[in-house]
Amino acid sequence: MPGRLLGIDAGGSGTRAVVLEAGEVTAQPDGPPMNALLTTGFAEQLLAIIDAVGPTAAGVGLPGVHWTGQAPELGQTLTRQAGCPVHVTDDADSARCGAFAGAPGIVVIAGTGSAALGWNGKRFARAGGHGFLLGDEGSAYWIGREAVRAALRWEDQAGGSELVHRTVTRATGSGLDVVISEVNAHPADRSRLAGLAPAVTAIAGQDPEAEQIVRSAAEHLAALAGSIRRRLGPLPVVGVGGIFRAPALWARFAELTTATRPLASAAVGAALLAATCTPASPSASCSLHADPAPSTR
Numbered sequence: 001m002p003g004r005l006l007g008i009d010a011g012g013s014g015t016r017a018v019v020l021e022a023g024e025v026t027a028q029p030d031g032p033p034m035n036a037l038l039t040t041g042f043a044e045q046l047l048a049i050i051d052a053v054g055p056t057a058a059g060v061g062l063p064g065v066h067w068t069g070q071a072p073e074l075g076q077t078l079t080r081q082a083g084c085p086v087h088v089t090d091d092a093d094s095a096r097c098g099a100f101a102g103a104p105g106i107v108v109i110a111g112t113g114s115a116a117l118g119w120n121g122k123r124f125a126r127a128g129g130h131g132f133l134l135g136d137e138g139s140a141y142w143i144g145r146e147a148v149r150a151a152l153r154w155e156d157q158a159g160g161s162e163l164v165h166r167t168v169t170r171a172t173g174s175g176l177d178v179v180i181s182e183v184n185a186h187p188a189d190r191s192r193l194a195g196l197a198p199a200v201t202a203i204a205g206q207d208p209e210a211e212q213i214v215r216s217a218a219e220h221l222a223a224l225a226g227s228i229r230r231r232l233g234p235l236p237v238v239g240v241g242g243i244f245r246a247p248a249l250w251a252r253f254a255e256l257t258t259a260t261r262p263l264a265s266a267a268v269g270a271a272l273l274a275a276t277c278t279p280a281s282p283s284a285s286c287s288l289h290a291d292p293a294p295s296t297r
Helices: 041-052 071-082 091-101 142-157 160-172 175-185 197-200 208-232 247-257 266-274 283-288
Strands: 005-008 016-021 025-028 057-061 084-089 105-110 114-120 124-128 237-239
Touching: 005 071, 005 091, 005 175, 016 041, 041 057, 041 071, 041 208, 057 071, 071 084, 084 114, 084 266, 091 105, 091 114, 091 142, 091 237, 091 266, 105 208, 114 237, 142 160, 142 197, 142 208, 142 283, 160 175, 160 197, 160 208, 197 208, 208 237, 208 247, 237 247, 237 266
Parallel strands: 005 057, 057 084, 105 237
Antiparallel strands: 005 016, 016 025, 105 114, 114 124
16 A cells, blocks of 8 residues: 555544554554534544644545535545545445455444445445434444333333343443433433443343343344345445444344454555555546445435
8 A cells, every 4th residue: 555544433432543554554542433413523623633643645434424425525625734635435435445455345334323335346335324313223322222211111110121220220320310311411422322332232141131132233233234235236244343342242143144354444444445545546446435325225
């Protein structure tokens, strides 16, 4: 890969960055959470990360940018301000590029939110990625919300699970009344519910309610891959994101999709996309990996 390439993988729990130079990957300090739909001032935050590194070129994977349509304009603005080519796409595209080292395949992303993107060498297709109000099934936010709902049902003596209730209250450090108040007062702050996911997945082997939440999450995520396979063909699947660290969830997801782990991170994928925009690379490659439209939805 030519030059000193910066890859930025933004997300709801934080922003990861790496430098790819002479075949070596060097992690950079983490940045704040960013989402084009939910975060103000993200352009300035991205510019600060780029300026701190001084790369030959930079690639940015930013959630929400596909739906806002900002990728081309943001890329041009950052290119002008940073003084180097900056390729902006959404986080699904950078994750796909890292997961398959640029080859065709389907990436299912499950972090704070959830989405999937596939590329068969000619066409792109998307599934999910509709945000926490309308989608994000199987994500950390979704798992946390389902756990709180189960805890509320137990409190109301309408089902649920005592262990899930105890796990939720212990993880939040407060009663459910406080959780309800904070979630409704700050609905765009997804960290409160998403932060419960590790505690819930950890008890999946001990509690039927927690196990059902985890299995349902895996099945929702597998359905995203299935949606893309129906449109693009029987492509390989990779699962990316913190949710897949839960053994029970990964086992069910892999059973349904024959998924494997990614070859490289989304931040490395962003750096690989940056390489297509360096002067030493054909300019056509840059347009090949422009923010992919859901042309087969």
